[in-house]
Amino acid sequence: TVNGQALWHDLTTTAAFGGTAKGGICRLALSDEDFQVRAWFEQTCKAFGCTVTYDSMGNQFARRAGLQNDLPPIMMGSHLDTQVTGGRFDGILGVLGGIAVLRALHDAGIHTRHPVEVVNWTNEEGARFSPPMLASGVFGGAFTEEFAGSRTDATGITLRQELERGGFVGEEHCGQHPAAAYFELHIEQGPVLEAKGCTIGVVTGVQGMRWHEVVVRGRSAHAGTTPMPMRKDALLVAARMIDQVNAVAQAFAPDGLSTIGIITAFPASSNVVPREVRFTVDLRNPSEAALQGMEEDFLRRMQECAQAADVEVSIMPTWNSPAVHFDKRCVACVRESGKELNYSVQDIVSGAGHDAVYVSRVVPTAMIFVPCWQGISHNEAESATQEDATAGSNVILHAVLMADQE
Amino acid sequence: TVNGQALWHDLTTTAAFGGTAKGGICRLALSDEDFQVRAWFEQTCKAFGCTVTYDSMGNQFARRAGLQNDLPPIMMGSHLDTQVTGGRFDGILGVLGGIAVLRALHDAGIHTRHPVEVVNWTNEEGARFSPPMLASGVFGGAFTEEFAGSRTDATGITLRQELERGGFVGEEHCGQHPAAAYFELHIEQGPVLEAKGCTIGVVTGVQGMRWHEVVVRGRSAHAGTTPMPMRKDALLVAARMIDQVNAVAQAFAPDGLSTIGIITAFPASSNVVPREVRFTVDLRNPSEAALQGMEEDFLRRMQECAQAADVEVSIMPTWNSPAVHFDKRCVACVRESGKELNYSVQDIVSGAGHDAVYVSRVVPTAMIFVPCWQGISHNEAESATQEDATAGSNVILHAVLMADQE
Ligand SMILES: NC(=O)NCCC(=O)O
Numbered sequence: 182t183v184n185g186q187a188l189w190h191d192l193t194t195t196a197a198f199g200g201t202a203k204g205g206i207c208r209l210a211l212s213d214e215d216f217q218v219r220a221w222f223e224q225t226c227k228a229f230g231c232t233v234t235y236d237s238m239g240n241q242f243a244r245r246a247g248l249q250n251d252l253p254p255i256m257m258g259s260h261l262d263t264q265v266t267g268g269r270f271d272g273i274l275g276v277l278g279g280i281a282v283l284r285a286l287h288d289a290g291i292h293t294r295h296p297v298e299v300v301n302w303t304n305e306e307g308a309r310f311s312p313p314m315l316a317s318g319v320f321g322g323a324f325t326e327e328f329a330g331s332r333t334d335a336t337g338i339t340l341r342q343e344l345e346r347g348g349f350v351g352e353e354h355c356g357q358h359p360a361a362a363y364f365e366l367h368i369e370q371g372p373v374l375e376a377k378g379c380t381i382g383v384v385t386g387v388q389g390m391r392w393h394e395v396v397v398r399g400r401s402a403h404a405g406t407t408p409m410p411m412r413k414d415a416l417l418v419a420a421r422m423i424d425q426v427n428a429v430a431q432a433f434a435p436d437g438l439s440t441i442g443i444i445t446a447f448p449a450s451s452n453v454v455p456r457e458v459r460f461t462v463d464l465r466n467p468s469e470a471a472l473q474g475m476e477e478d479f480l481r482r483m484q485e486c487a488q489a490a491d492v493e494v495s496i497m498p499t500w501n502s503p504a505v506h507f508d509k510r511c512v513a514c515v516r517e518s519g520k521e522l523n524y525s526v527q528d529i530v531s532g533a534g535h536d537a538v539y540v541s542r543v544v545p546t547a548m549i550f551v552p553c554w555q556g557i558s559h560n561e562a563e564s565a566t567q568e569d570a571t572a573g574s575n576v577i578l579h580a581v582l583m584a585d586q587e
Numbered sequence: 588t589v590n591g592q593a594l595w596h597d598l599t600t601t602a603a604f605g606g607t608a609k610g611g612i613c614r615l616a617l618s619d620e621d622f623q624v625r626a627w628f629e630q631t632c633k634a635f636g637c638t639v640t641y642d643s644m645g646n647q648f649a650r651r652a653g654l655q656n657d658l659p660p661i662m663m664g665s666h667l668d669t670q671v672t673g674g675r676f677d678g679i680l681g682v683l684g685g686i687a688v689l690r691a692l693h694d695a696g697i698h699t700r701h702p703v704e705v706v707n708w709t710n711e712e713g714a715r716f717s718p719p720m721l722a723s724g725v726f727g728g729a730f731t732e733e734f735a736g737s738r739t740d741a742t743g744i745t746l747r748q749e750l751e752r753g754g755f756v757g758e759e760h761c762g763q764h765p766a767a768a769y770f771e772l773h774i775e776q777g778p779v780l781e782a783k784g785c786t787i788g789v790v791t792g793v794q795g796m797r798w799h800e801v802v803v804r805g806r807s808a809h810a811g812t813t814p815m816p817m818r819k820d821a822l823l824v825a826a827r828m829i830d831q832v833n834a835v836a837q838a839f840a841p842d843g844l845s846t847i848g849i850i851t852a853f854p855a856s857s858n859v860v861p862r863e864v865r866f867t868v869d870l871r872n873p874s875e876a877a878l879q880g881m882e883e884d885f886l887r888r889m890q891e892c893a894q895a896a897d898v899e900v901s902i903m904p905t906w907n908s909p910a911v912h913f914d915k916r917c918v919a920c921v922r923e924s925g926k927e928l929n930y931s932v933q934d935i936v937s938g939a940g941h942d943a944v945y946v947s948r949v950v951p952t953a954m955i956f957v958p959c960w961q962g963i964s965h966n967e968a969e970s971a972t973q974e975d976a977t978a979g980s981n982v983i984l985h986a987v988l989m990a991d992q993e
């Protein structure tokens with residue numbers, strides 16, 4: 182079993198890189214804070230005799246040699262970047278849990294057949310460079326390196342520029358990294374495990390998610406002189422659309438989810454009726470068919486709102502990550518490990534996207550969930566217990582050892 | 588009568604300072620573009636033998652001497668700053684119409700009893716430094732100089748810093764400038780005069796306006812894992828509030844107006860349910876009693892929305908400009924001048940705030956409106972005809988001469 186105290190110590194240490202007053206983390210992908218935690222990752226893994234390399238997307242691989250180094254490695258990992266007001270566990274637990282496994286193997290002097298690796302994937306959150314899971318997406322063949330490198334943050338800086346600034350462009354071409362299996366530990370980020378009093382979620386797959394950007398075009402006008410019936414108020418129409426986007430999820434309850442996270446209005450002056458409003462839409466459903474239905478419903482409702490108000494609307498799909506079903510044998514390794522260790526286990530479908538989504542396209546993959554407090558995530562109050570974090574790490578340790586026998 | 592062609596030439600010349608691709612102007616108060624147009628103003632007025640001075644708020648006064656220079660001046664004017672996507676007439680016509688009057692007096696060699704002045708008031712729009720009519724507000728005693736100087740733009744720069752950067756802090760204390768009368772020419776910015784085929788609006792007063800800032804506080808949450816019933820989505824609540832703010836105007840139709848011009852959501856990430864949304868509210872009504880009713884209705888509706896969704900809301904009043912009734916004798920000067928010149932005239936109440944609102948607290952004041960195309964304003968497409976601009980300037984010329992006899 183892993184050293185739970187050392188794991189907890191690592192979680193506390195890394196929380197300082199971008200730590201916020203409210204106890205969360207603001208460590209956007211490839212920011213200075215992210216550079217700091219990457220340096221910590223490299224140093225820490227080297228202490229267990231690992232070699233650390235980068236691929237061309239800045240994904241960080243810490244490799245512990247195996248008895249048969251010509252075998253492809255068994256990988257663990259997740260991401261160390263966070264949301265703007267992110268928590269201390271989302272992504273981080275998967276990387277540090279992997280390090281806890283390395284430490285356990287090192288301390289117990291265990292030699293695996295396969296090399297064992299921990300990966301820190303670049304820009305998982307999508308908070309700085311959209312869409313999410315960008316570098317694991319290149320690894321899995323979902324995005325080209327050109328597309329990913331050209332993504333810009335809100336100030337126009339590209340991901341490629343930031344990779345170069347940090348010196349994180351490795352020689353290995355992203356995606357040219359063979360692996361035998363990939364296990365990702367993560368907090369659930371939802372309320373199910375906690376509500377059921379269950380320690381280990383055996384993640385069988387990930388729901389489908391589609392993003393759109395909506396642009397509403399009305400007409401700017403003077404707030405004091407333009408009679409209400411003569412207005413084409415882009416924000417009023419957008420407000421009605423926001424309510425309708427919410428109605429899409431209600432129409433597909435309880436599985437359907439819809440969220441608007443970003444909204445901007447132009448020209449943004451108190452006494453000017455807004456001419457243009459842009460907002461993002463995130464639609465999710467574990468069933469691809471239902472998700473397709475949600476998207477159609479969404480598009481119909483937007484057109485109806487625009488027509489009723491006689492304004493223009495344009496809607497652009499910006500991300501589509503289809504529902505994923507993980508590798509049956511890897512999922513079985515997780516389930517068996519959980520049972521073997523006498524944890525309460527239950528199958529679960531992930532609501533959040535994870536690097537495992539794209540990695541699973543090229544490597545047999547499974548995920549392990551542990552509960553998080555009140556299901557709260559993407560929030561500085563995000564929290565998990567040392568006990569659960571340790572349990573999850575023990576499950577990866579055993580799953581890795583089991584996969585090493587196959 | 589004034590030289591309509593010279594006036595039009597001035598309108599074209601000044602439109603180049605901050606001119607936009609769409610034929611409008613972006614000349615925010617005390618920006619470099621505003622500095623340019625201020626330099627042009629000074630130079631142009633000096634060519635007619637005027638002296639140009641500033642007061643401590645950077646208000647620019649161009650003074651043409653009278654026969655009795657101990658008499659207080661008769662003032663004309665408006666503002667040269669614009670909205671972000673502003674038009675070529677809002678404010679500008681009042682200043683350039685005043686210059687057209689100076690030119691007419693100069694060319695005809697007319698000597699008035701009173702000195703005659705054209706004023707360019709600082710930061711009328713409120714687009715850069717809120718609230719609007721800030722420097723005329725100090726002139727009229729509505730705001731202290733400390734309050735006005737400490738107003739910041741979106742990047743945190745204060746109005747005082749920008750006044751100093753431009754060298755526009757004059758020795759005269761703002762408000763210590765006696766005047767016998769003030770006439771402000773302006774485009775109507777609304778559809779009434781055009782619809783009635785009328786050239787001159789005799790502005791009897793200005794409607795009341797109140798601004799608020801609303802802050803909705805929910806809880807940030809993960810877009811993929813947080814069940815819809817567990818969310819406290821600040822943006823969804825704000826969307827319903829926006830609809831209700833609109834309903835306030837509908838409840839007080841046809842005179843009531845309500846507008847939301849600025850909205851911001853935090854933390855602004857596509858896959859995070861917004862934790863906090865802020866928006867501005869602009870409520871207007873020609874009747875103070877009805878405006879009071881609108882405000883109460885607005886506050887009630889906001890509380891209802893917040894309660895229904897179990898989120899917090901806080902609402903802060905940020906500006907209150909009560910309904911204004913202009914000086915009867917000055918209004919009569921305008922009405923008589925319009926009739927004398929054989930223009931079609933009609934009384935009208937202004938929907939927009941103007942520098943005249945605050946100047947009228949300390950100087951007998953009236954305004955002249957001319958039609959603008961389709962009532963469109965605070966929009967780059969804002970437009971007026973040379974004929975109407977000239978007519979309006981002729982009316983000020985005659986009103987000034989009439990006031991000079993009193
Ligand atoms: N795990 C996680 O929060 N990933 C971000 C991608 C998503 O929006 O689901």
Ligand SMILES: NC(=O)NCCC(=O)O
Pocket residue numbers: 403404405452677711712713719720938939940941
């Ligand atoms: N005239 C004008 O547009 N002034 C701005 C103040 C207002 O919002 O009415």
